[in-house]
Amino acid sequence: MKLLIADDEQLVRFSIRDILAEIPIAFDITEVGTGTAMVEEVKRIFPDIALVDIRMPGISGLKAIEELSPISRNTKWIILSGYSEFEYGRSALRLGVIDYLLKPVDPEELKKTIGRTLDIIASETRGEPGELALHKHNDQPRDMPELLVRHAQIVAGRRFCEAVGVAQIAAELKITPNYLSSMFKKYTGESLTAYLTNLRLEEAHRRLKEPGISVKEVSSCLGYTSSRHFARLFREKYGLSPSDYQLS
Incomplete structure (x- = not known):
């Protein structure tokens, strides 16, 4: 799961990394400190999720998202800002961002937003056959099975304190337990039961x-x-x- 952090404050980027480390997902994280660098990196890696500060050197986060959205169509954008003015939030909503978080970022709010974003990504991968052609980065198809495994890890991380196993997680994901077990073992090298344990x-x-x-x-x-x-x-x-x- 590729994730981009775009913020000109290094301490903010470090803080976000620490919060993300508490989520049981293997994020491939890229950091940038300017809007210009953000544009270049998004075009290079086509991230699944991008956490973007509104005000950065070069061009603003909102301008960068506006430019990049048609190019990286499956990237899910999350806005970070030290500014709470309504106009910023309204502009962000027009661009289709997932959420608008104020800095300093609250760890629980960020984790909830990341979880909801991963839910959205996973639900898209379970779309109708006719929709699958829309889910690609720069005309490259997504690895659907891998995202399924990532989503299973999120569900496991949320529910491991319950008496749940493969069957319950598969039911939440609306797939068969055998298919989930097979894909999880293939992509992680361990069984979902072992992961839960x-x-x-x-x-x-x-x-x-x-x-x-x-x-x-x-x-x-x-x-x-x-x-x-x-x-x-x-x-x-x-x-x-x-x-x-x-x-x-």
């Missing part, structure tokens, strides 16, 4: 250090009905039992 165990690794929490509570809040099964998985991954880890 790793998300849960990493969260357990963090929660078990919270004061006063029990192994049973952690097991239950992560969707496990059996504390013994949870403990076995935890030991296999980290080399010691959950209770021993708490004491370490």
Whole structure:
């Protein structure tokens, strides 16, 4: 998933990278600091998502989006700005941007916006056959299966604390469990079940250090009905039992 950050403030770009690192998606991130550089990079990489500051050296973010939208038709634009004037937001909406976020960017708001954007991208890949010809970058077809896998990772990251598995995620994506399992294994090298387990165990690794929490509570809040099964998985991954880890 190619993502462009266009902002003339380096600290803002670093902050956005840190927030994106908390999302369970492998973003291929490109950074630029001017509107001119943004135009050049979009024409080179055709990003899936672009986070764009309104005011940058060279040309403004809005002008750049206006120029690039007909060229990079599948790029989803998200505006970043330190300015809250209505006119900026209205101009952004006319350009078809996904959202308009004020700086300093709120981490949860950005994560929600990225999640919604990925939902939009994934829903487009499940369009009717006659629509598929529209979904391309610079006349290059999208890898539909890969985006499906990315969307499955988003759903897993959102729901791993529930008692969900391949069947429930496939149902949300409106595809068969067998197809989802096959594509996920092909593009990631691991099963979706293993991916879910790793998300849960990493969260357990963090929660078990919270004061006063029990192994049973952690097991239950992560969707496990059996504390013994949870403990076995935890030991296999980290080399010691959950209770021993708490004491370490």
